[in-house]
Amino acid sequence: MKHRSALPSGSWPFLQNQWGPFTREQVHLHWRRTRQGGEPWSANHTFYPRTIKGRFHHPDYQPKDAGTQVGQLCYTNPRLVEEVVQTARDYFDGKGQLPEGWKALGDYFALAPDDTLRLCNCDACKVARKPGEGRKTGFFSDGVISDYWFSFVNAIAREVRKTHPDKYIATLAYWSYALPPSFDIEPNVSVSPCLHTCYYPVHPGMTANDLDFYEAWRRKTKAPMFLWVYYHHPMEPALINGFGCFPHVMVHDTANAMRRFIQDGIHGIFECGEQDQLEQYVMTKVWDDPTTDVDGTIDEFFRLYFGRAGKPMNRFYRRLEEIACDPKNYPAPYLRTGGIDWKKVAWERLGTAERMEELGRLIQKAESLAETDAEKQRVAQWRKAFWDWMVRGREKALAQEKPDGK
Ligand SMILES: [Zn+2]
Known part of the structure; x- marks a missing residue:
């Protein structure tokens, strides 16, 4: 891979607590050690009519009959095409x-529309x-x-190629424009399919839909292809809606997906979201070398990081993964075509009373085995990150089930 961007900042609860206190400089050092960066590239939303300044307010290409709220620009308007082409040329000319x-960034000029169907x-x-319309x-x-x-x-790409044949127009394959179009794509368009990787262990329908359009794009594009990989669920909805999700540990599925992407020749990967400390580490190891022995890496981590407490911590982590990644734990209506009810599935199907007892015993065992200060501190950090989070999440869910205490 020429570009890698898993830039954890420790802002989500698991990683934040697993890391313990840290400085910004340490985070940057961690990024360097896991070889983040590489060839400069950017692809993200650009057409936010609310924020785009300067010359992109001409009445010619404002949306027609899109309602009173701000909508998308008129993407068939020749004047808009001309102005965007000029902006790209100016960028490439420095x-x-x-x-x-x-x-x-670098050789990539990004274009992506706003997230609205007010067209x-x-x-x-x-x-x-x-x-x-039917797609x-x-x-x-x-x-x-x-x-x-x-x-x-x-x-845009056709015009820019006339003056800058070695540069790329970068865009996403996302949301309502995830599937490739019915026509050929220009050879200087670099596409980044946005894939719901975090659903792959447990949502066969969404996985198949993703991999179908991913493969279709691979057949269609000639320019370097990048990926956005989502690791935002279930933590993002949990943080937004104030519930405690079950830890979505999926380290083996992550390694499998990344191995495939690298072997397919994907040029770069951007991770959207934040995994836990170990899964992130294993993912970057697979990025270094797709033949990495995943189980060996996990075992080595627990041995070296937790010392005497390594075995029960290893068992605890692998049990989280077994539970989170078992599709049998996600029957309907917890799983629906378009997603998963992460709030309900967490404590009704995943973190059941019996499993919580088993997992709690493993944490206690690790605490009793930890001897050195480092071992004790690390077990305490993981306990805070995973176990305390789970206990609180389950208690909150059970309390909400009771009908107003009456
Ligand atoms: Zn129009």
């Missing part, structure tokens, strides 16, 4: 700062969208605006 809201309804846009999948990732979006991306 002419000063990009206007606010735009993203580009322009001029005749040309309606025609451009027509082929995508729903039932999942978050479909192709409803793929033809519309990628016809715009292609128009």
